[in-house]
Amino acid sequence: MYNAKAYSAASATAPLASTTIPRRDTTDRDVQIEILYCGICHSDLHTVRNEWESVMPTVYPCVPGHEIVGRVVKVGSAVTKFKPGDLAGVGCLVDSDHTCPNCRADVEQLCPNATFTYNSPDKHLEGITYGGYSDSIVVDEHFVLRVPANLDLAGVAPLLCAGITTYSPMRRWGVTTGTKVGVVGLGGLGHMGVKLARAFGAHVAVFTTSPGKKEDALRLGAHEVIISTNAEEMQQHAGSFDFILDTIAAEHDINAYITMLGRDGNLTLVGAPEKPLAVSAFGLLFGRRSLSGSLIGGLKETQEMLDFCGAHNITADVEVIPIQKVNEAYERLLKSDVKYRFSIDMASLKSE
Amino acid sequence: MYNAKAYSAASATAPLASTTIPRRDTTDRDVQIEILYCGICHSDLHTVRNEWESVMPTVYPCVPGHEIVGRVVKVGSAVTKFKPGDLAGVGCLVDSDHTCPNCRADVEQLCPNATFTYNSPDKHLEGITYGGYSDSIVVDEHFVLRVPANLDLAGVAPLLCAGITTYSPMRRWGVTTGTKVGVVGLGGLGHMGVKLARAFGAHVAVFTTSPGKKEDALRLGAHEVIISTNAEEMQQHAGSFDFILDTIAAEHDINAYITMLGRDGNLTLVGAPEKPLAVSAFGLLFGRRSLSGSLIGGLKETQEMLDFCGAHNITADVEVIPIQKVNEAYERLLKSDVKYRFSIDMASLKSE
Numbered sequence: 256m257y258n259a260k261a262y263s264a265a266s267a268t269a270p271l272a273s274t275t276i277p278r279r280d281t282t283d284r285d286v287q288i289e290i291l292y293c294g295i296c297h298s299d300l301h302t303v304r305n306e307w308e309s310v311m312p313t314v315y316p317c318v319p320g321h322e323i324v325g326r327v328v329k330v331g332s333a334v335t336k337f338k339p340g341d342l343a344g345v346g347c348l349v350d351s352d353h354t355c356p357n358c359r360a361d362v363e364q365l366c367p368n369a370t371f372t373y374n375s376p377d378k379h380l381e382g383i384t385y386g387g388y389s390d391s392i393v394v395d396e397h398f399v400l401r402v403p404a405n406l407d408l409a410g411v412a413p414l415l416c417a418g419i420t421t422y423s424p425m426r427r428w429g430v431t432t433g434t435k436v437g438v439v440g441l442g443g444l445g446h447m448g449v450k451l452a453r454a455f456g457a458h459v460a461v462f463t464t465s466p467g468k469k470e471d472a473l474r475l476g477a478h479e480v481i482i483s484t485n486a487e488e489m490q491q492h493a494g495s496f497d498f499i500l501d502t503i504a505a506e507h508d509i510n511a512y513i514t515m516l517g518r519d520g521n522l523t524l525v526g527a528p529e530k531p532l533a534v535s536a537f538g539l540l541f542g543r544r545s546l547s548g549s550l551i552g553g554l555k556e557t558q559e560m561l562d563f564c565g566a567h568n569i570t571a572d573v574e575v576i577p578i579q580k581v582n583e584a585y586e587r588l589l590k591s592d593v594k595y596r597f598s599i600d601m602a603s604l605k606s607e
Numbered sequence: 608m609y610n611a612k613a614y615s616a617a618s619a620t621a622p623l624a625s626t627t628i629p630r631r632d633t634t635d636r637d638v639q640i641e642i643l644y645c646g647i648c649h650s651d652l653h654t655v656r657n658e659w660e661s662v663m664p665t666v667y668p669c670v671p672g673h674e675i676v677g678r679v680v681k682v683g684s685a686v687t688k689f690k691p692g693d694l695a696g697v698g699c700l701v702d703s704d705h706t707c708p709n710c711r712a713d714v715e716q717l718c719p720n721a722t723f724t725y726n727s728p729d730k731h732l733e734g735i736t737y738g739g740y741s742d743s744i745v746v747d748e749h750f751v752l753r754v755p756a757n758l759d760l761a762g763v764a765p766l767l768c769a770g771i772t773t774y775s776p777m778r779r780w781g782v783t784t785g786t787k788v789g790v791v792g793l794g795g796l797g798h799m800g801v802k803l804a805r806a807f808g809a810h811v812a813v814f815t816t817s818p819g820k821k822e823d824a825l826r827l828g829a830h831e832v833i834i835s836t837n838a839e840e841m842q843q844h845a846g847s848f849d850f851i852l853d854t855i856a857a858e859h860d861i862n863a864y865i866t867m868l869g870r871d872g873n874l875t876l877v878g879a880p881e882k883p884l885a886v887s888a889f890g891l892l893f894g895r896r897s898l899s900g901s902l903i904g905g906l907k908e909t910q911e912m913l914d915f916c917g918a919h920n921i922t923a924d925v926e927v928i929p930i931q932k933v934n935e936a937y938e939r940l941l942k943s944d945v946k947y948r949f950s951i952d953m954a955s956l957k958s959e
Binding site (some may be wrong): 310356357360362365424427510518521524525526527528531532533534535536537538539540541542543544545546547548549550 | 708709712714717776779862870873876877878879880883884885886887888889890891892893894895896897898899900901902
């Protein structure tokens, strides 16, 4: 074991503050990474404040962060993919059982025994796993991703969660050249959805309630912007979409978007509204439409996504902050006051 | 024009009674059919009683019936598929615009200008179309199906609606040898779902609230029966289904069935509950599951279904009644007191 610097929350109501956490020594299969940037995902905030208590209560102290990019400093003797000096990424998962049908099908995110990057029972040390708001992490090489060398690292970090969350369902539902894709909501997930859909060759429309977001949506790659509160505009596009990516976690009228789908169209939820959605059966029957959900992606697909982003020069639009501003960033996140993801420059942790 | 015998309702509260209706003379493309049997679909009752007033108000007099089987008596000069003496079937559609993207893709049921077999504006005569509770009908040959000669005709009639409604989504979602299929509800649609899924080579389970239906479900081809009110039984099957066909039109807890699906599993609704369904996003996210709807099928697929039923000797289980018992049959339908579909023997109309 060695000590790493980190920021942790001592309780659901405490701010994140500087601390020291134990990390395990590298085993044969492990990669030790010096963390350079870590994105701030809304899940970090939910966990820190114990807002998912009913499904996954938070154990304190809590060190969040699962959009990690850094440089390899040490590898175990059995590690083949990495050597010291390599760039490396870590997303939402750091382990799984490797043997269940989901692991064998490369969808480790659905493994019933998956270990999440933070707030998950730690198989090596006592207690729970600690995430990426830290200067160092040790991870089994199967859960470490190769990072293309041509990309801005601060903007790469959010690809590990926001990137794969939007990439995976679009691949699964066949988004490609000529597909008409709608993206509902233009936040951390939505802006990645726009960039990726555009790179897949799709015709991309953003649905938003805010006319003020139009210019930025077009800059990010959207071909058009539909103001969802404008009934006439919505009517013009009814029945015309092949695929819609719904990134809204708040309660909203899902039927308004389902009726935007054409025959055999699919709407995939990547946000999870707390209350059940009121879904009209008629909207699904007329058009053979489908509604589905998607949850991050497996390791193989996450690597595919990073390689795709490298080839197409895609990163998240980030506001880089020092870790000392993380509590302020959380408050701004609650107001959607960020374009479009915070990325913590972990060099700032050296001064703590 | 010529006159045909029929049973019609004069208003939403009147019983069906004997009447005479006009049928057009065969045009070049038409097939005139002597109707031998007509199934009773729940839609007939909804329409006769104007229960779908908000979406499709009923025009009276109303002659329902869209599960029609009979014998060709006359064909137009351009008709190539049929000759007098052939068996023939007619389902829910008698015309469409032939030019829209849905028609060109052989999914005429989604054509925005489709003409339904009854209560739809008639392009040839004034007023609305009259359905199969009649001794004769004239239909464009594109909307007339070939009927395999080896099947019991009374049991063929319901294939034209209940058969294709359940066949189409199972084909679309890839039900085949080894697929684990669940059928929710064992009525007119459900019993066809069981027979067809079994013939596709699937492992078939019926979900029902009625332990009394177990024996019959097994006789129809189910491998097992799951009592949906038994939490323990349900838990044993959680996450194990590839496809679930939900035939329940009443309000019910859809999430209980969504969680029965395994990874990438699909649940298709073929019943349409009036109120929106309360769908938990979490059930869809964890497992990348999907929820969809399906509406009858196109003409090409309906023919494929009939040919499949001919090859596998599949018909609906019917209770054959004379047309004079149709009002009584409607009352029994409301109590689900039929195994599993009424089929009207149209020879009974000769005495009217």
